[in-house]
Amino acid sequence: MGKGVFLSKALAVTCAVAAVAAAATIIALSVVYAQEKSKNEMKPTSTASPSTSPPISTTPSGPKEPWDLYRLPASLAPVSYNVTLRPRLKRGTNGLYIFSGDSSVVFRCVKETDLIIIHSNKLNLTSFDGFLVKLRGLNGATAPGLKKTWPVIPTQYLVVQLSSPLKAGSSYELFTDFVGELADDLGGFYRSVYFEDGVEKVLATTQMQPTDARKAFPCFDEPAMKAVFHMTLIHPRDTVALSNSLSYEPVNVTLEGEHWTMTSFEPTEIMSTYLLAFVVCEFTFITKPAGGPKPETLIRIWARRKAIEAKQGDYALEKTGPILQFFQDYYKSPYPLKKSDQIALPDFSAGAMENWGLITYRETALLFNPEVSSNGDKEWVATVIAHELAHMWFGNLVTTRWWNDLWLNEGFATYVSYLGANFAEPTWKMTDLIVLNEIIGVMGVDALASSHPLSSKEEDVQRPEQISELFDSITYSKGGAVLRMLSEFITEDVFSKGLQTYLEEFKYQNAVYTDLWRHLQMAVDNSSIVLPASVEVIMNRWILQMGFPVVTISTQTGKITQKHFLLDPESVVDRPSEFNYEWFVPVTWIKTGAAEQSYWLLNKEATNANLTTSGDEWLVANIDMKGFYRVNYDSQNWERLLAKLSSKHQDIPVINRAQIIDDAFNLARAQVVNTTLALRTTMFLDKEVEYMPWETARRSLNYYFLMFDRSEVYGAMQAYLKQQVEPLFNHFKNITDNWKNIPEKHTDQYNQVNAISMACSTGVDGCKELTTGWFQEWMNNPAVNKISPNLKYTVYCSAIAAGGVKEWNFAWSAFKNATIATEADKLMSALACTKQPWLLNRYLEYCLDPNKIRKQDATSTIVSIASNSVGQPLAWDFVRSKWSHIFNEYGGGSFSFGGLINGVTRRFSSEFEYKQLLQFKEDNAGQFGSGTAALEQALERTKANMNWVAVNKKPVLDWFTNAI
Numbered sequence: 034m035g036k037g038v039f040l041s042k043a044l045a046v047t048c049a050v051a052a053v054a055a056a057a058t059i060i061a062l063s064v065v066y067a068q069e070k071s072k073n074e075m076k077p078t079s080t081a082s083p084s085t086s087p088p089i090s091t092t093p094s095g096p097k098e099p100w101d102l103y104r105l106p107a108s109l110a111p112v113s114y115n116v117t118l119r120p121r122l123k124r125g126t127n128g129l130y131i132f133s134g135d136s137s138v139v140f141r142c143v144k145e146t147d148l149i150i151i152h153s154n155k156l157n158l159t160s161f162d163g164f165l166v167k168l169r170g171l172n173g174a175t176a177p178g179l180k181k182t183w184p185v186i187p188t189q190y191l192v193v194q195l196s197s198p199l200k201a202g203s204s205y206e207l208f209t210d211f212v213g214e215l216a217d218d219l220g221g222f223y224r225s226v227y228f229e230d231g232v233e234k235v236l237a238t239t240q241m242q243p244t245d246a247r248k249a250f251p252c253f254d255e256p257a258m259k260a261v262f263h264m265t266l267i268h269p270r271d272t273v274a275l276s277n278s279l280s281y282e283p284v285n286v287t288l289e290g291e292h293w294t295m296t297s298f299e300p301t302e303i304m305s306t307y308l309l310a311f312v313v314c315e316f317t318f319i320t321k322p323a324g325g326p327k328p329e330t331l332i333r334i335w336a337r338r339k340a341i342e343a344k345q346g347d348y349a350l351e352k353t354g355p356i357l358q359f360f361q362d363y364y365k366s367p368y369p370l371k372k373s374d375q376i377a378l379p380d381f382s383a384g385a386m387e388n389w390g391l392i393t394y395r396e397t398a399l400l401f402n403p404e405v406s407s408n409g410d411k412e413w414v415a416t417v418i419a420h421e422l423a424h425m426w427f428g429n430l431v432t433t434r435w436w437n438d439l440w441l442n443e444g445f446a447t448y449v450s451y452l453g454a455n456f457a458e459p460t461w462k463m464t465d466l467i468v469l470n471e472i473i474g475v476m477g478v479d480a481l482a483s484s485h486p487l488s489s490k491e492e493d494v495q496r497p498e499q500i501s502e503l504f505d506s507i508t509y510s511k512g513g514a515v516l517r518m519l520s521e522f523i524t525e526d527v528f529s530k531g532l533q534t535y536l537e538e539f540k541y542q543n544a545v546y547t548d549l550w551r552h553l554q555m556a557v558d559n560s561s562i563v564l565p566a567s568v569e570v571i572m573n574r575w576i577l578q579m580g581f582p583v584v585t586i587s588t589q590t591g592k593i594t595q596k597h598f599l600l601d602p603e604s605v606v607d608r609p610s611e612f613n614y615e616w617f618v619p620v621t622w623i624k625t626g627a628a629e630q631s632y633w634l635l636n637k638e639a640t641n642a643n644l645t646t647s648g649d650e651w652l653v654a655n656i657d658m659k660g661f662y663r664v665n666y667d668s669q670n671w672e673r674l675l676a677k678l679s680s681k682h683q684d685i686p687v688i689n690r691a692q693i694i695d696d697a698f699n700l701a702r703a704q705v706v707n708t709t710l711a712l713r714t715t716m717f718l719d720k721e722v723e724y725m726p727w728e729t730a731r732r733s734l735n736y737y738f739l740m741f742d743r744s745e746v747y748g749a750m751q752a753y754l755k756q757q758v759e760p761l762f763n764h765f766k767n768i769t770d771n772w773k774n775i776p777e778k779h780t781d782q783y784n785q786v787n788a789i790s791m792a793c794s795t796g797v798d799g800c801k802e803l804t805t806g807w808f809q810e811w812m813n814n815p816a817v818n819k820i821s822p823n824l825k826y827t828v829y830c831s832a833i834a835a836g837g838v839k840e841w842n843f844a845w846s847a848f849k850n851a852t853i854a855t856e857a858d859k860l861m862s863a864l865a866c867t868k869q870p871w872l873l874n875r876y877l878e879y880c881l882d883p884n885k886i887r888k889q890d891a892t893s894t895i896v897s898i899a900s901n902s903v904g905q906p907l908a909w910d911f912v913r914s915k916w917s918h919i920f921n922e923y924g925g926g927s928f929s930f931g932g933l934i935n936g937v938t939r940r941f942s943s944e945f946e947y948k949q950l951l952q953f954k955e956d957n958a959g960q961f962g963s964g965t966a967a968l969e970q971a972l973e974r975t976k977a978n979m980n981w982v983a984v985n986k987k988p989v990l991d992w993f994t995n996a997i
């Protein structure tokens with residue numbers, strides 16, 4: 034799945050309360066289904082012998098029955114499917130949207146068995162003479178008689194018990210006919226709604242990953258159960274149908290007196306069920322044959338007609354060809370399919386999904402409008418496209434065997450998405466920005482005792498919610514960081530050679546991570562690279578144990594040591610590691626004016642004479658943050674680094690200027706260095722104009738704001754920051770000729786936003802007047818918004834914060850009118866900036882009304898409100914009082930829950946808040962789903978915050994007071 038999965042996502046819920054709701058749906062469905070069945074004319078001939086035993090629902094039996102296990106038995110292997118689906122884009126008489134379908138799967142019996150266990154979830158299956166399936170033998174094999182067929186709800190199976198066994202080596206075909214709900218639940222085959230010219234349009238689309246293909250049709254829904262899919266969609270005449278492969282010419286059909294179009298698709302390549310996609314919509318597309326890989330690859334961008342007409346798909350179309358070409362060269366493997374469709378959907382849970390040949394996106398991740406969207410929006414589009422296209426090979430052509438290796442799939446796509454985006458936009462320095470966008474952030478998460486290793490054991494990831502829980506920042510960002518580190522120490526050239534042979538060996542099949550290590554090792558062995566151990570031995574320490582080390586260097590003695598870095602030094606790590614929390618660390622450094630040097634730290638401590646310095650020579654280690662570790666120094670070296678930053682900061686590479694700030698603040702949080710040392714790393718910023726150091730400082734100081742923005746420290750902090758940011762504000766005022774031009778550099782465009790937002794929030798002269806003036810101008814003439822796209826969010830937020838109900842209502846109306854998703858998103862976040870409690874409370878209520886805030890955006894909006902110091906307690910009360918409703922409606926099995934819990938508890942730093950959190954945990958036991966880990970993290974973080982505030986409040990206040 035694409036980035037941005039930490040945003041809201043509502044998936045099938047699995048808890049007891051939700052089961053009641055699900056049961057209600059199933060009952061309602063049975064009614065539709067009965068009508069459906071009586072209409073159904075086309076039925077294949079049954080080869081099943083008749084029986085009188087009715088389908089029964091599962092009753093609790095021994096835990097050892099094969100259908101009680103969450104993994105499919107290995108006795109059957111699918112070969113191909115033939116699936117026909119007919120979504121109804123109009124509400125039925127009972128108020129439900131439904132789809133009907135039939136499916137047959139050809140499978141081979143690998144091991145003799147008298148059971149067929151296949152996934153099927155929330156589907157109402159037709160009964161044929163008392164059985165839910167029909168079975169026939171192929172190539173002369175005789176199908177055994179059916180004894181009993183029944184659905185198993187907890188494990189999401191359809192079970193077929195046979196009166197005699199299937200024969201190993203023989204092939205069979207299993208047929209089902211079914212009806213499902215086309216719900217707005219963003220999972221499986223679901224519906225999305227948008228308005229065009231005031232007319233409501235309904236479309237049907239899919240999100241199968243990880244375990245929802247079984248919600249669209251019965252299938253062997255595991256990534257290693259690859260097969261060929263023959264898809265047919267029957268859809269309204271005015272719609273188009275899309276799927277993974279190219280379609281044949283659609284034909285018009287009349288069914289039950291209704292007019293439909295039937296679109297069949299070419300057989301897919303051999304692929305996993307979670308990568309299937311089908312869409313029925315009234316969208317249109319743009320295409321451009323040139324610029325892509327192989328001339329015959331068809332590249333199309335699909336979206337709402339209005340969005341295509343407004344050229345919002347043009348940027349994606351322009352970049353897709355070059356990025357595909359880049360990956361084709363990088364992998365030395367041709368793009369595996371005949372076409373590449375990418376489609377922007379109004380309702381979509383993740384950022385994007387890499388369905389093979391039909392990639393689905395949120396609108397904000399694919400569409401771009403240069404007049405309205407910011408450079409950040411553009412970067413998002415380029416990196417998400419690169420991420421998804423990278424999966425076309427890594428993930429789709431070669432798929433990991435089971436979800437426990439998800440980190441490899443997603444970490445890899447995360448890392449190479451920066452290479453692909455860098456190729457598409459060479460001036461942006463994307464390969465630097467990976468440090469800010471992925472690595473620095475996830476180090477904060479991985480420094481908690483409640484973190485987890487990248488790699489999980491296969492047996493620990495069984496149930497759908499356990500799989501969903503893996504889609505977190507460790508999987509994506511740390512996965513990307515350690516693969517980048519690996520690629521750096523074996524060199525990108527050797528890394529890509531290993532990839533090539535890996536893809537070649539496993540194409541159309543499945544692999545495990547050690548298969549990749551083996552191929553990278555072959556490439557290393559065939560190169561001049563010398564490693565202290567094998568790729569596998571080095572990497573095991575990074576993927577099998579959680580966390581990362583802090584490397585401490587004494588420039589006096591050359592002594593170098595490593596230690597597991599924990600943000601809270603008192604936290605207890607209850608996850609033993611066979612490696613004893615030691616790593617094989619590729620240490621790199623530069624000294625004053627000298628070339629980069631490197632050293633492998635393989636033990637707890639070592640000595641290296643090259644690490645010593647003399648005179649006023651300084652040393653900085655972990656160049657460009659290529660390694661996933663933090664660095665601490667002897668105090669003399671810290672002083673020399675601070676002196677260098679003050680005198681001529683440009684001598685230290687820009688990523689390392691950011692790193693020094695980030696490491697110092699985190700080491701201070703962990704009580705390894707003094708808080709005042711960390712604060713001193715921000716003193717040179719009055720001369721700094723680069724984005725990465727400023728952004729790192731802004732994020733690091735954000736913690737101080739979270740902890741102190743309700744205390745007396747706030748005033749002194751504001752005054753200091755104002756003093757630091759004022760020169761930056763003036764710098765941008767100058768280089769933009771009094772805000773008339775847009776800075777040329779991508780990162781300058783970002784830093785201009787920082788300059789304005791920090792200047793406005795700290796009260797730099799002329800800032801608020803500037804932003805409220807721009808906003809006022811727009812309010813006076815709503816038809817013309819002249820605010821520069823990059824600055825929009827900041828200006829909206831600043832003006833809404835300074836304003837009242839008039840500004841808020843205006844922004845709300847602009848949000849409702851917005852036809853461009855990126856614009857709507859900015860307004861939606863900015864609406865949370867108001868300081869008026871009643872407006873914030875009203876906005877919270879809006880969050881749970883899908884007519885006001887789309888379900889996909891609900892949790893992220895609540896989190897935005899909580900990030901406002903006035904909104905924080907309101908959001909916490911709101912979430913607590915409505916937890917059951919939120920849990921049921923907004924995704925017990927989804928990723929968004931972790932984000933919601935983190936978001937509303939980030940400021941917690943008192944005993945009182947800790948107790949509230951414990952109470953919340955107790956009151957809602959068993960109702961946290963994928964937020965379970967986040968709740969534990971919140972408790973841990975609150976404890977750490979309490980300790981930190983107790984120790985640091987006084988010195989921080991004193992330091993800021995003196996620094997002004």
Ligand SMILES: *[C@@H]1O[C@H](CO)[C@@H](O)[C@H](O)[C@H]1NC(C)=O
Nearest residue numbers: 270271283284285286292294
């Ligand atoms: C199918 O029906 C549509 C609308 O009625 C019509 O425009 C189209 O030409 C028909 N296609 C074929 C192949 O007959």
Ligand SMILES: *[C@@H]1O[C@H](CO)[C@@H](O)[C@H](O)[C@H]1NC(C)=O
Nearest residue numbers: 530531534555556558559560
């Ligand atoms: C090793 O390198 C040589 C020359 O670069 C190349 O021809 C050969 O295919 C490589 N072998 C492997 C296993 O990568």
Ligand SMILES: *[C@@H]1O[C@H](CO)[C@@H](O)[C@H](O)[C@H]1NC(C)=O
Nearest residue numbers: 760763764765766767768769
């Ligand atoms: C403004 O920019 C010009 C060049 O563009 C430069 O010469 C001048 O020193 C700058 N002034 C300030 C206050 O930064």
Ligand SMILES: *[C@@H]1O[C@H](CO)[C@@H](O)[C@H](O)[C@H]1NC(C)=O
Nearest residue numbers: 815816843844846847848850
């Ligand atoms: C939104 O649309 C309504 C109706 O067309 C219009 O009156 C209003 O001014 C619009 N609001 C904004 C902020 O554009």
Ligand SMILES: [Zn+2]
Nearest residue numbers: 034035443446
């Ligand atoms: Zn992905």
